[in-house]
Amino acid sequence: MQLSKLMACLLLVAPLALADTLTVKNSKGEPLARAMVTQTPVSQPAADLSDDGYAPHGVTNISATVLTRFTDSAGEVEFDTATVPVRYRIRAQAHVDSYLDVLQDEVILQPMTEEQYIASYPSNVWLSQLSFGGDEELKKTFLLNCAFCHQQASPFMRNERTQEQWVNVIERMNTYGARLPNDDHVRVAKLLQEEYRDLREHPEQVPEPHRWEAHLSAIEMTEWPIGDGYSQMHDFLLHPNGYVYIGDNLFDRIYELDPGSGEYTVYKVPHDEDMGLGGIMGNRFKVFPKMYNYMGVHSFAYSKKDGNIFITPSMQQALLEFDIETKQFISHEMPEGYYPHTIRVDDKDRVWFTLALSSQVAMFDRKNGEFTLYDLPARGFKEWLILKSLPIMFSINPESRPQPSPDRESTGLPMPYGIDIAPDGAVWVARLYANDLARIDPDTGEVTMIDFPFNGPRRLRIDADGNLWIVAFQDSLLVKYAPGTAKFTSYELPVINEVPYALNVDRDRGVVWVNGNQSDTILGFDIASESWKVYPMPRQRFFTRDIEISEEDGAIYTTNSHFPTWQSEGGVPTLLRITPVSE
Numbered sequence: 001m002q003l004s005k006l007m008a009c010l011l012l013v014a015p016l017a018l019a020d021t022l023t024v025k026n027s028k029g030e031p032l033a034r035a036m037v038t039q040t041p042v043s044q045p046a047a048d049l050s051d052d053g054y055a056p057h058g059v060t061n062i063s064a065t066v067l068t069r070f071t072d073s074a075g076e077v078e079f080d081t082a083t084v085p086v087r088y089r090i091r092a093q094a095h096v097d098s099y100l101d102v103l104q105d106e107v108i109l110q111p112m113t114e115e116q117y118i119a120s121y122p123s124n125v126w127l128s129q130l131s132f133g134g135d136e137e138l139k140k141t142f143l144l145n146c147a148f149c150h151q152q153a154s155p156f157m158r159n160e161r162t163q164e165q166w167v168n169v170i171e172r173m174n175t176y177g178a179r180l181p182n183d184d185h186v187r188v189a190k191l192l193q194e195e196y197r198d199l200r201e202h203p204e205q206v207p208e209p210h211r212w213e214a215h216l217s218a219i220e221m222t223e224w225p226i227g228d229g230y231s232q233m234h235d236f237l238l239h240p241n242g243y244v245y246i247g248d249n250l251f252d253r254i255y256e257l258d259p260g261s262g263e264y265t266v267y268k269v270p271h272d273e274d275m276g277l278g279g280i281m282g283n284r285f286k287v288f289p290k291m292y293n294y295m296g297v298h299s300f301a302y303s304k305k306d307g308n309i310f311i312t313p314s315m316q317q318a319l320l321e322f323d324i325e326t327k328q329f330i331s332h333e334m335p336e337g338y339y340p341h342t343i344r345v346d347d348k349d350r351v352w353f354t355l356a357l358s359s360q361v362a363m364f365d366r367k368n369g370e371f372t373l374y375d376l377p378a379r380g381f382k383e384w385l386i387l388k389s390l391p392i393m394f395s396i397n398p399e400s401r402p403q404p405s406p407d408r409e410s411t412g413l414p415m416p417y418g419i420d421i422a423p424d425g426a427v428w429v430a431r432l433y434a435n436d437l438a439r440i441d442p443d444t445g446e447v448t449m450i451d452f453p454f455n456g457p458r459r460l461r462i463d464a465d466g467n468l469w470i471v472a473f474q475d476s477l478l479v480k481y482a483p484g485t486a487k488f489t490s491y492e493l494p495v496i497n498e499v500p501y502a503l504n505v506d507r508d509r510g511v512v513w514v515n516g517n518q519s520d521t522i523l524g525f526d527i528a529s530e531s532w533k534v535y536p537m538p539r540q541r542f543f544t545r546d547i548e549i550s551e552e553d554g555a556i557y558t559t560n561s562h563f564p565t566w567q568s569e570g571g572v573p574t575l576l577r578i579t580p581v582s583e
Helices: 005-013 114-119 123-127 136-146 163-176 182-201 214-217 379-386 388-393
Strands: 019-025 036-041 060-062 066-070 078-080 084-091 098-100 106-108 222-226 232-238 244-248 255-258 263-266 296-303 309-312 316-323 329-333 340-345 348-354 362-364 370-375 418-422 427-431 438-439 448-453 457-462 467-471 476-481 487-493 503-506 511-516 521-526 531-536 555-561 572-577
Touching: 019 084, 036 078, 060 329, 066 078, 098 106, 106 388, 123 427, 123 531, 136 163, 136 182, 163 182, 214 531, 232 555, 244 296, 309 340, 309 348, 340 418, 379 388, 427 457, 438 457, 457 503, 467 503, 467 511
Parallel strands: 019 106, 296 340, 418 457
Antiparallel strands: 019 078, 036 066, 036 084, 060 263, 066 222, 084 098, 222 572, 232 244, 244 255, 255 263, 296 309, 309 316, 316 329, 340 348, 348 362, 362 370, 418 427, 427 438, 438 448, 457 467, 467 476, 476 487, 503 511, 511 521, 521 531, 555 572
């Protein structure tokens, strides 16, 4: 029998996937468009979590997928008939959530009271009403230092605290890595207590969040829960081999997840037996109840030559390589430089990454196994002296090492952060605290500095035309820089008081994807039309730090990296895919 006839016969006898349709209506019986319907398995498959609650090295488990879809203009949404027990949550703005154990034909959502509706607002709109006594610069300083790990105006943060309690929180956050100036601690504590109390007593002043829009009915969101409430799924990588590699920054583990099956294998990053918790940084999280952080798995990039993955271990002077065939880790010891951060690999198989504490950029040449370090200029003599004294400081035992005394300019820590490789091979870097950009010519080693006219250039990416796209963290802006004309163009985000952490550029489709970590959103900016689309997250308090894009269909991936994770809805991190992202 010919192959085509055989396939036709098989199609005739193969069982078709059955689908169930749900219609969502409001209390008046009218169709409710853009209602978010989430299908969650009642239980996760049995897993081997015998390594202190985590999968042992090399062990494979399965994460049961969670699906979210939105109703269309007729209020309808469709799911394949479930083959395992599932539960449905139906959510719409200004309506009370409804839950179903069986997908029935119709569900009626009841309207929220005004108090319920305001309480459901995402953090960014609450944050927009913190004025810090009218001191705009103080608010920007606060956002820069206190909004890069978790949502700032969430229900947990809005709780009543004494000024002393707020000071204790601020001091603890500074040991974690924030740099709120010492001189601002008491004043910020006082203002947080007063202004959060005023918001609780007068919530009507909080503006409504961005309304969900019609394009949502064309997408599907898929989540894979991994880790637990203490994990931090920081950065990740969509690899050409089809797997997604996610790093648990607080537990030195790599999750290799197959989106097709939900199977994931955990690989534990090895460390020397005499290495202390927290590595050379010391244990900054002494009051955190559970921690396994010796290397500090941070950012990922892969080699186009052999597919091996390179990882920055922020707590060590090293570069990690993960062999995707043998599943072994290789540590390339680095002679100097501190806090390996964001990483990229160029077309010549050279690995570039920022060194956030020592204000340098490192390049690892795989051909000869050697590092080259590029010093970025200090902003003055005091900063130069601090940077030069880092080897002395890090020779001191972390337990007795003096703590920094940060100022508004973060003197001593310009912090090279984001990095990317342009189509012409040039290396571009953003310095978060210095508000400037660096261009490195990889052929000559020449470093050129460019002032960034906005606040908080965190992560950047480069489009197909060589333009830089940068998030201005405290200014709630997307910024384009055209090297050919040396012109900056800024674009306001479509949600208020967002503090965007990162972005990525879909070079094939001309879309810039921005992490909306305070507003529970991902923001899509069409470069040609200069228009936005907003994608609400399927969980509240969903803090995202990075975005990966599927070249095949334009689907985007991100992770919930809220720290601590237990403050997020559901209490565990998830890998999230949104597809399709274009009509």
